[in-house]
Amino acid sequence: MTATILTVDDSPSLRMAIRIALTNAGYTVAEAGDGVEGLAQAAATRFDLIVTDLNMPNMDGLTMIRELRKQPAQAGVPIIFLTTESDAGMKAQAKAAGATGWLVKPFVPDQLVKIARKVLGR
Amino acid sequence: MSAVDPVAIFRVEAGELLDQVEQDLLDLGHRLTDAALVDAVFRSLHTLKGSGAMFGFDALAAFTHHCETAFDRVRKGLAPATAELVAVILSAQDHMRALVDGDAPRADGDAILARLEAAIADGADLPVGAPVVAGGGGWRLSFALPVDAMANGTNPLMLLDELRELGPCTIVARTDTIPPLDDLTPTDCHIGWDVTFAGAVTREAIEDVFIFVMDDMEMTLAPLDAAADEVTPDVDLPPVTDVARADPVSVAAKAGESVRVPAERLDTLMDRVGELVIAQSRLSQLAGQDGGLALRSVSEEIERLAGELRDTMMVLRMVPVATLFGRFRRLVHDLARDTGKAIELVTEGETTEVDKTVVERLFDPLVHLIRNSCDHGLETADQRLAAGKPEAGMVRLSAHQAGGEVVITIRDDGRGIDRTRVRAKAEANGLIEPGAVLGDQELLQLIFAPGFSTAAQVTNLSGRGVGMDVVKRTIESLRGTIDVASIDGEGSTITLRIPLTLAIIEGLLVRVGEGRYVVPLASVEECLELSLEEDLRSRARSLITLRDQLVPFLRLRDLFATGTRPDPWQKIVVVSTGAERVGLVVDQIIGNHQTVIKAMSPLHRDVASFSGATIMGDGGVALILDIAQLVATGQSRDQSREERLRAAG
Numbered sequence: 001m002t003a004t005i006l007t008v009d010d011s012p013s014l015r016m017a018i019r020i021a022l023t024n025a026g027y028t029v030a031e032a033g034d035g036v037e038g039l040a041q042a043a044a045t046r047f048d049l050i051v052t053d054l055n056m057p058n059m060d061g062l063t064m065i066r067e068l069r070k071q072p073a074q075a076g077v078p079i080i081f082l083t084t085e086s087d088a089g090m091k092a093q094a095k096a097a098g099a100t101g102w103l104v105k106p107f108v109p110d111q112l113v114k115i116a117r118k119v120l121g122r
Numbered sequence: 123m124s125a126v127d128p129v130a131i132f133r134v135e136a137g138e139l140l141d142q143v144e145q146d147l148l149d150l151g152h153r154l155t156d157a158a159l160v161d162a163v164f165r166s167l168h169t170l171k172g173s174g175a176m177f178g179f180d181a182l183a184a185f186t187h188h189c190e191t192a193f194d195r196v197r198k199g200l201a202p203a204t205a206e207l208v209a210v211i212l213s214a215q216d217h218m219r220a221l222v223d224g225d226a227p228r229a230d231g232d233a234i235l236a237r238l239e240a241a242i243a244d245g246a247d248l249p250v251g252a253p254v255v256a257g258g259g260g261w262r263l264s265f266a267l268p269v270d271a272m273a274n275g276t277n278p279l280m281l282l283d284e285l286r287e288l289g290p291c292t293i294v295a296r297t298d299t300i301p302p303l304d305d306l307t308p309t310d311c312h313i314g315w316d317v318t319f320a321g322a323v324t325r326e327a328i329e330d331v332f333i334f335v336m337d338d339m340e341m342t343l344a345p346l347d348a349a350a351d352e353v354t355p356d357v358d359l360p361p362v363t364d365v366a367r368a369d370p371v372s373v374a375a376k377a378g379e380s381v382r383v384p385a386e387r388l389d390t391l392m393d394r395v396g397e398l399v400i401a402q403s404r405l406s407q408l409a410g411q412d413g414g415l416a417l418r419s420v421s422e423e424i425e426r427l428a429g430e431l432r433d434t435m436m437v438l439r440m441v442p443v444a445t446l447f448g449r450f451r452r453l454v455h456d457l458a459r460d461t462g463k464a465i466e467l468v469t470e471g472e473t474t475e476v477d478k479t480v481v482e483r484l485f486d487p488l489v490h491l492i493r494n495s496c497d498h499g500l501e502t503a504d505q506r507l508a509a510g511k512p513e514a515g516m517v518r519l520s521a522h523q524a525g526g527e528v529v530i531t532i533r534d535d536g537r538g539i540d541r542t543r544v545r546a547k548a549e550a551n552g553l554i555e556p557g558a559v560l561g562d563q564e565l566l567q568l569i570f571a572p573g574f575s576t577a578a579q580v581t582n583l584s585g586r587g588v589g590m591d592v593v594k595r596t597i598e599s600l601r602g603t604i605d606v607a608s609i610d611g612e613g614s615t616i617t618l619r620i621p622l623t624l625a626i627i628e629g630l631l632v633r634v635g636e637g638r639y640v641v642p643l644a645s646v647e648e649c650l651e652l653s654l655e656e657d658l659r660s661r662a663r664s665l666i667t668l669r670d671q672l673v674p675f676l677r678l679r680d681l682f683a684t685g686t687r688p689d690p691w692q693k694i695v696v697v698s699t700g701a702e703r704v705g706l707v708v709d710q711i712i713g714n715h716q717t718v719i720k721a722m723s724p725l726h727r728d729v730a731s732f733s734g735a736t737i738m739g740d741g742g743v744a745l746i747l748d749i750a751q752l753v754a755t756g757q758s759r760d761q762s763r764e765e766r767l768r769a770a771g
Contacts, residue, residue: 013131017177069274075309078275092337100275101334106172119334121280 003120004028004045008038008052008064009082018051021109022116035059039067042074049120050079051103051112054090062090062097069098078119082107131382132177136222139170141448143215147208148451154203163211164193170218182221185231189214192242207241210234212452260321260346263328266299266314268338273309276335282315284331289321318346385478388439395428395435396626396718400737402428403716407740432626432716439479440622443521443530444472446481450492454517457496464503464513465496470520476528480620483600484530487593491532491616492517494590499536499614509611511535527602527644528622533615539608544568566606570594598750601642601733603699629717629736631744632695633710635684638744640717640736641695645749647703649711650694657692657707666705668696675705676756681731697749704756706747719746731755 005027007018012033019029030045032038034056042050050068054061061081068074078100083090091102103115143166150159167190175183189211195201214234220226263285267278282293296314300306319328328343329336402424409421447469454467476484500506500515507513518533541562548554548568560568568574572591597604601621608614621627621644629640630649650666665672675694679686686709694705717736722729733748 075273076275076277078277095274095338098270098274106169108172108175118284119275119277119280121277121283 002026002028003048003116003122004030005049005051005116006030006032006038006041006045006047008032008035008050008056008061010034010053010056014053014082017109018112021112024109025113025116027116035061035064035067038064042068042077043071046073047077049116050077051082051116052079053082054094062093065094065097065099080115080119129177130384132173132179133222134382135173136170136179136182137219139166140215140219140222142166143170144212144452145448147212147215148455150203151205151208151455154205154208157197160193160197160203164190164197167193174222179221181226181231182218185214185221185235186218188235188238189218192238195242201242204241207238210237210241214238260319261317261323261325261328261343262346263317263319263341263343264314265317265332265339265341266296267311267335269310269312271335271339272311278311278313278315281331281335285317285328288327288331289319289323291317291319293317314340320346388478392435392439395432399428399432399626399716399718403738404740436477436626439477440475441478441481442472443474443476443481443528446484446488447472447519447521449485450488450519453489453492454496457493461497462502463496463500463515465500466514466516467492468516468518470518471522474521474523474528475622476521476620477622480528480600480622483596484618484620487596487618488519488530488532490590490593492519495532495534495536495614495616499534499538501537505537509537523622524619527619530618530620531615532618533613535613538610538612539566539569539606539614540610541565541608547574563605566608569606570604603750627717627719627746629715629746630695631712631715632693632706632708633712634678634682634708635686637682637684638712638738638742639678639708640715640744640746641697641706642717642746642749643714645697645699647696647698650696650705652692652694652707654688654690654692657688666694668703668705671703673703673705674756675707676752677707679707679709681755697753699750699753702753704753706752715744717744717746 005022007015007022007029008031009015009018010033015031015033019031022029030041030047032041035052036059038050038052039059041047052061052064059067065079065081068077068079079098080101080103081094081099082105083094083102084105094102100119101115103112143163146159146162146166150156150163153159167186171183171186171190174180174186192201192207192211196203196207201207217226217231217234220230267276267281272278285291285293294316296316297312299314300312306312325343332339332341402421406421406425409418413421450469451467454465457463458465495517496515500517501509501511503513506515516535519530520533521528521530523529544565545554545560545568548565548571549556551571551574553568553571553574554560570590570593574590594604597618597620603619605617605619606614607617627640628643630643630646632639632641650668652666656666664675664677666675667673673696679688689709693708693711695708695711696703696705698704715736715738719734720736721727721734722732726732730751731748732745733751734746736744736746738744
């Protein structure tokens with residue numbers, strides 16, 4: 001069974017880039033445009049991995065991660081957030097919120113796939 | 123939004139990144155030891171490389187990689203930042219632009235890389251920090267994950283799998299920290315592991331496995347051949363892996379705050395809004411004539427909405443002039459190099475916002491003006507010192523908004539415009555009669571006359587005197603004005619006044635005969651009545667007295683040859699272009715009118731007196747009067763008439 005990955009990002013172009021990279025690597029990809037949509041999607045489907053941006057309108061990534069981790073059903077679901085090197089504080093905050101790992105922007109598709117493999121093991 | 127082409131977006135972003143690199147490099151040229159600038163350049167290059175690879179610009183990524191590597195060495199103190207390095211990266215940066223556009227000759231890139239190699243080779247014999255080389259003898263690793271690691275999505279089994287993939291190893295679980303069953307939360311992680319690697323594995327490879335949990339976990343990693351109790355602290359782990367390195371200017375974080383839209387879509391939207399405003403004014407006219415209360419209230423609602431939409435649209439098109447000013451720093455840098463003068467460019471008011479179209483069309487004129495200041499205006503260092511001035515010449519570029527206009531000034535502290543030479547040149551070129559009496563402003567304005575050049579020698583910088591008249595024409599095509607002021611020995615100032623937007627103006631709608639015309643409200647000074655009696659009295663000389671000043675006036679009815687009888691109470695609209703005023707005699711003043719400017723057709727473009735046309739609420743067309751042109755006509759008529767009078771007298 002292929003792993004299903006949810007990507008949460010308000011930038012359509014970045015979502016597109018992520019979807020293309022992960023789909024090519026054989027994963028099934030769902031998309032959400034902000035934290036609110038992300039929560040709704042995660043409530044409906046249990047994803048194997050969630051890749052989320054932090055800066056988003058409506059609900060930012062940090063809040064979404066915290067909300068997800070409050071739900072027992074989401075325990076253990078790996079969450080990778082996208083960040084920038086300058087956001088060292090952000091990294092710590094996201095980890096504290098319950099994120100599994102991060103991917104620094106910008107990234108090449110291979111890096112994303114490598115990380116997906118790393119946390120999914122497949 | 124699926125139609126958005128990521129590659130096109132990348133091109134725009136790459137352009138901005140390269141602009142940033144250019145700015146930082148130029149700053150770095152002045153402050154070679156500024157680590158923050160080195161970092162900034164490095165990060166921009168890194169971002170460019172990363173996104174380039176992401177969007178398939180492999181040549182760009184590969185080329186940028188070399189530059190990035192060079193800067194990384196500088197950043198780490200392995201090589202010094204030198205003027206030569208800055209110069210090489212500047213040219214490399216130009217090459218990157220070409221790569222982004224997709225038309226870069228490979229040989230150029232190779233030549234630059236060769237220079238780059240030479241530039242950083244200077245620092246090559248600096249001590250290179252000894253990298254921690256993996257012990258061939260293996261490692262002893264001991265780690266325990268944070269308690270919440272599993273709940274937060276880290277699967278320890280996968281970490282162990284990854285460790286196994288690195289090379290042959292033995293893994294032993296430490297279960298001594300597992301709490302009694304009653305206290306155990308199943309999602310908590312209490313197990314620790316001891317791993318022994320027998321073969322050659324690099325330290326980095328091991329650390330990479332733990333990249334996401336390293337900050338919070340307990341980990342000791344020691345070479346096998348070292349003493350067992352020698353524990354490597356986990357604090358000196360270099361967080362510089364490919365994945366963990368990145369940039370403040372994040373491509374997507376920016377996209378989160380703003381949306382990129384191609385300018386042409388904005389233009390289309392602008393057209394639609396323009397049409398909406400026109401349709402709306404037709405609607406309110408109809409509603410005003412025979413509409414019921416209900417229709418009128420809807421019409422007012424739509425009027426308000428259309429107005430707000432138009433204002434919002436205007437703001438959307440505004441961009442700060444910083445985008446324009448930034449491009450001149452490179453220009454001045456190059457000019458300083460080519461002329462051998464020390465030149466400092468000071469910019470002010472970069473946040474002033476102007477319509478995008480205006481910004482684009484201002485670029486060429488400003489290039490000419492700045493070149494002129496640097497080339498003709500500023501003296502050489504020796505001359506400046508002799509004149510008691512600082513060695514470095516200054517060019518000050520500033521912008522501010524004044525009413526509906528943006529005022530841009532280019533000021534230099536050079537020798538000023540030599541009026542005697544301007545006059546001599548103009549006489550030699552037949553622009554003026556020898557000995558003609560000219561006002562100071564008139565004399566200075568001669569530098570904008572076609573085919574005029576005061577440079578004793580034509581240099582390759584300022585061109586061959588084909589620039590300034592083009593500058594003036596461009597500014598006028600933007601419905602702007604250009605003024606010159608100059609003080610001998612102290613420098614000259616060129617002031618451009620440009621309307622904020624080209625698309626919509628407030629106009630005064632007037633009727634002349636049966637035609638309707640729009641006078642741009644910005645240039646209207648006042649409106650007067652011209653009684654039939656006064657009209658007859660002034661017939662001879664077309665001048666009225668306005669607060670003790672004589673103002674010439676033009677009868678538009680005559681000028682446009684309407685062939686109609688004048689209204690008994692004609693009106694004079696007094697318009698001005700800064701210093702000069704002229705009255706326009708019209709039959710009726712209809713009122714204010716929001717004018718959406720439509721360009722004249724190519725067939726009518728050369729018609730003087732009109733700068734454009736607009737469509738009225740009732741579907742009719744009104745022509746927009748070109749005030750500059752009319753004032754000039756009015757003033758010259760006045761002069762010729764006075765001359766005739768003088769000759770007759």
